[in-house]
Amino acid sequence: MPISDRQLAAVKAALFLLCLVPLARLGWDAWRNALGPNPIEAIQRGLGLWTLNLLVITLCVTPLRRLSGWAWLVRLRRMLGLYAFFYAALHFANYLWLDQFFDWNEIGRDILKRPFITVGFAAFVLLLPLAATSNRHALRRLGGRRWQALHRSIYPIAILAVIHYWWLVKRDVATPALYAIAVLALLGLRALWRDRERREQLAGKYAPQQPPRVRGRIIPIVSQRK
C-alpha cells in the first residue's frame, strides 16, 4: 500500500504526538500530585518502561514492513528510534538529578558495582552514537554500509535494556520476561530471514550481484569530500 508524501507527513505528525503522550501523562500526574507516595521512583519507572516500549516498537518496523509490504513504514523508524533515545536520556537524567541529585560518588559506585545499573548505563552509552548519526548528513558521511553496520548495535542495546530491567526486579521477572520474549522474537525473525535469504542465494534463486529493486525515494549517497 503506497502512500503519498502528504499522507506520510500526516502519519509522522500523528506518531510524533503519540510518542509524547507517555511523557505528557507523567508530567500531568506529577503536576496534580498523582504519582503516588514515591513520585521520583514512579517517574523513573515510567521513563524506563517507555524507553523499552519504544525500543521494541522500533525493532518492529522492519518485520512489519516485510510482512505488510508497506515500504513507507521504514520512514517512521528514525523518529521511533530517536524517541527511544529521548526517553532513555530522560530516564538517565532523572536518575542523575532527582534520584541521586548529582552525587557523583554514589553514581560512579552504582555504575561500577550494581550490575543492573552497569548494563543500563552501557545501553545508554551505546545509544549515543546512534542518535548522533541519525541524520542524513551522517548517513552520507559514513556511507550506507558502515552506517547500517553501526545502527545494528540497536540489537545488543535492546538486549542490554531487557537485562537492565530483569536484574532490577526483586523476584518477580514476569514483566521483564515479556520484554525478553518480544526482543528475542524480533531478533530471531531477522536471523531466520537472513538465513533463508542466504540459502536461497546459494541455491541460485537470485542472480549474483543483482541490486535489489528499489521502491520509494532514492537517497543519493555521495561523498562530500573530493
Add this chain to the structure above:
Amino acid sequence: AQGLPGRKSALSTLEPPTPRDDIVNYGNFLEFASDKFGHVERSQAMAVRPWTVTVDGLVAKPRRFAIEDLLRLPLEERIYRHRCVEGWSMVVPWVGFPLASLLKQVEPLGSAKYVEFVSHADPAIMPNVRRQLLDWPYLEGLRLDEALHPLTLLAVGLYGEVLPKSNGAPLRLVVPWKYGYKSAKSVVAIRLVEREPRTIWMKGVPEEYGFYANVNPAVDHPRWSQKRERRIGEFFKRDTLPFNGYADQVAQLYAGMDLRKSF
C-alpha cells in the same frame, strides 16, 4: 476504621510520622503483588476474623491466642523509623505490644535460641502464592535475644486504629533496626526453635538476603547501595544510620560479630 489507641512510649522517635495514606498505599506485601501498590486492593479479600496465633515449639506452655485476647493486652503507640531494603523509608506510628510480653506467657525453654514467624498464606486470594513465586508461607526469624528486645513489637494497629489489611492485619512483627522484610505480616504462628531458621528470602535468594538484615549503610545490597535512603515525602535522600538509628539500643546484641559476613 475501629479506634485502637495506645499509650505513648518513650521508645518512639520524635520525627514526624509519614502521612497515613502513604503508609497504607505503598509497600511490599509480596503474597498479593510484586509492585508497591497492587496489594492494597487485593489484601481486602483477606479475612482477619476469626484469627488465631499459635505460639509453640521449645516452650513450657504452648498456646493458641485468639486475636481478641491479644488486643486486650496493654497497647502502646510506638513511632518507629521503617527502612526498606530497596532504599525507601517511612516513620510509622504503630500500635502494639512488645513481643517479649507474649513470649513470657509461653515460658521459652533454655534450649530455645531462635524464634520463627510464619505468615498467613492462602493461594485462593494471594496470586504470588498461587504461582509459587517464593517458597511460601512467608517465614522469618529472629535470634531469641533480638525477639526479647524491648524495641521488638507485635503491631495490631496503625495511627490509633486497627491495622489495615495492606499493612499485615491483624498482627505483624515490627523490628525497627532491621530491613522491612524481617517484619513478617499477618502472622499465624510463632515457634521457638534451637537452630537458626532458614527464612523465605534465604531460601529464595541466599546471596542477597541474610538472616540478620540489620540496617547497615556500610554493607551494600548487590542491587542497592544502602548508604542513603529516600524518606517517603522528602525530596532529598538522607543518610542511612547504622541499625536504622537504633544503634544505642541494639548494637551490643552484635558485639564481636562481623556484620559484613552476618548481613
